[in-house]
Amino acid sequence: MSALSVRGLHRSVGATQILRGIDLDVTAGEAIGIIGPSGSGKSSLLRCIAGLDPIAAGSVAVEGRATRPGDGAVGMVFQQFNLWPHLTARQNVALALRLVRKLPVREADARAEAALAQVGLAALAARKPAALSGGQQQRVAIARTLAMEPRVLLFDEPTAALDPELTTEVLDVIRALAAGGTTMLVVSHEMGFVAGLATRVVFLDHGQVVQSGPPAEIFSQRAEPRIQAFLQTYLSRVAWVQA
Amino acid sequence: MMAATWATIWISAAGIAIGFALGVPLAVAAQRWWARLYISFFRGVPLLVQLLLAYYALPFLGIDLPGIVAAVGTLGLCCAAYMAEILRGGFALVPRGGLEAARLLGLTPTQTLLRIRLPIAAQAMRPALVNEAILIIKASSLISVVGILELTRSAQALASSTFEPLPAYALCGAIYLIINLSLSFAARARPA
Ligand SMILES: Nc1ncnc2c1ncn2[C@@H]1O[C@H](COP(=O)(O)OP(=O)(O)O)[C@@H](O)[C@H]1O
Ligand SMILES: [Mg+2]
Numbered sequence: 312m313s314a315l316s317v318r319g320l321h322r323s324v325g326a327t328q329i330l331r332g333i334d335l336d337v338t339a340g341e342a343i344g345i346i347g348p349s350g351s352g353k354s355s356l357l358r359c360i361a362g363l364d365p366i367a368a369g370s371v372a373v374e375g376r377a378t379r380p381g382d383g384a385v386g387m388v389f390q391q392f393n394l395w396p397h398l399t400a401r402q403n404v405a406l407a408l409r410l411v412r413k414l415p416v417r418e419a420d421a422r423a424e425a426a427l428a429q430v431g432l433a434a435l436a437a438r439k440p441a442a443l444s445g446g447q448q449q450r451v452a453i454a455r456t457l458a459m460e461p462r463v464l465l466f467d468e469p470t471a472a473l474d475p476e477l478t479t480e481v482l483d484v485i486r487a488l489a490a491g492g493t494t495m496l497v498v499s500h501e502m503g504f505v506a507g508l509a510t511r512v513v514f515l516d517h518g519q520v521v522q523s524g525p526p527a528e529i530f531s532q533r534a535e536p537r538i539q540a541f542l543q544t545y546l547s548r549v550a551w552v553q554a
Numbered sequence: 555m556m557a558a559t560w561a562t563i564w565i566s567a568a569g570i571a572i573g574f575a576l577g578v579p580l581a582v583a584a585q586r587w588w589a590r591l592y593i594s595f596f597r598g599v600p601l602l603v604q605l606l607l608a609y610y611a612l613p614f615l616g617i618d619l620p621g622i623v624a625a626v627g628t629l630g631l632c633c634a635a636y637m638a639e640i641l642r643g644g645f646a647l648v649p650r651g652g653l654e655a656a657r658l659l660g661l662t663p664t665q666t667l668l669r670i671r672l673p674i675a676a677q678a679m680r681p682a683l684v685n686e687a688i689l690i691i692k693a694s695s696l697i698s699v700v701g702i703l704e705l706t707r708s709a710q711a712l713a714s715s716t717f718e719p720l721p722a723y724a725l726c727g728a729i730y731l732i733i734n735l736s737l738s739f740a741a742r743a744r745p746a
Binding site for chain 2: 362383386455459
């Protein structure tokens with residue numbers, strides 16, 4: 312049984328088709344990289360899997376069961392972190408443990424601190440989001456999601472809102488999770504990161520999967536021309552300085 | 555006058571507490587017709603008229619309220635309409651993403667309201683909420699019409715019994731000022 316199974320997923324808003332029949336099967340422990348042009352439907356796909364956006368047709372199942380938001384099956388990390396600004400890092404992580412998992416305060420706090428330690432933020436547990444850098448905020452957001460132990464973890468451009476020098480600390484955390492066997496889908500424009508992380512890369516365009524395969528296939532001359540054209544725009548941004 | 559000062563303080567405090575407690579659900583339901591109707595009525599009719607209605611008109615409908623109940627109730631119901639408007643503005647400032655995160659993590663709508671939306675909204679709207687509380691404290695001088703001996707009424711009594719209006723009303727004004735300044739000071743001193 313696959314960890315995540317997406318079948319014939321359609322999403323439309325009014326007459327606009329945003330996702331047009333997505334099929335995706337993810338085995339436990341896989342890290343799926345999702346790439347594609349802006350507006351191709353990457354965020355929509357993750358949001359439909361999480362249950363945040365309604366689907367017009369098709370199905371999403373985690374470990375064989377249909378999901379709904381809040382059932383703990385799917386965790387999501389957003390581009391904008393979405394931390395709660397009035398709570399400290401520890402409280403951000405502990406809140407759902409207390410209210411949803413009904414853990415006593417001390418146990419929730421202990422688990423929150425463990426989750427923060429896992430993302431390297433044990434020392435900053437008492438800070439509010441405004442007193443943290445973007446990279447630190449995103450790591451708190453990851454800890455908050457991890458603490459609830461979702462079966463599948465979704466990342467929607469987790470470093471897109473960060474200054475370049477802060478992306479590494481977040482990417483390192485995601486890499487460590489993938490190495491530890493967390494089942495995840497990662498939308499990212501950090502192509503080198505995706506190539507190194509993903510067991511499989513899915514290229515999306517106009518709400519459809521153009522091609523899906525191991526990184527060595529997608530990031531190569533064998534990929535579809537549309538993918539090569541897309542990747543070309545990234546290659547042209549890299550500065551090469553030759554001695 | 556001391557007793558009357560305490561009456562003003564606790565009646566206002568009760569009115570503000572009721573106003574806040576009712577203002578939250580009203581703000582959540584602000585788009586519904588009944589919430590709109592409620593808010594328009596209590597904002598559109600003078601508090602004095604509301605008090606007269608509650609105390610002198612309701613008995614004709616068979617509802618006979620003690621003065622203190624009419625006073626606290628009317629202050630609270632009226633305050634709720636204003637609190638609702640303020641909180642509605644505050645709710646609009648709560649980022650959507652934080653609510654989506656809460657939903658995915660499994661918080662119920664009520665938990666999200668009490669633990670996330672309300673604290674963020676109240677924090678953002680704190681100056682307006684304090685302002686409303688001060689307006690209620692001042693407006694509480696009107697409850698003398700339902701026979702409650704509060705600060706202003708007791709100053710009037712003092713002025714007419716001593717034939718010295720100046721010290722009586724000056725003291726009365728000073729007490730309101732101290733109450734309201736303490737309130738805004740306390741609100742400002744609380745860490746963000
Ligand atoms: N709620 C919505 N209403 C209308 N159009 C939307 C909505 N959400 C997304 N879209 C449109 O769907 C397309 C895919 O959006 P999105 O999933 O955000 O793409 P990506 O994340 O790949 O950039 C875009 O053209 C976007 O404008
Ligand atoms: Mg997107």
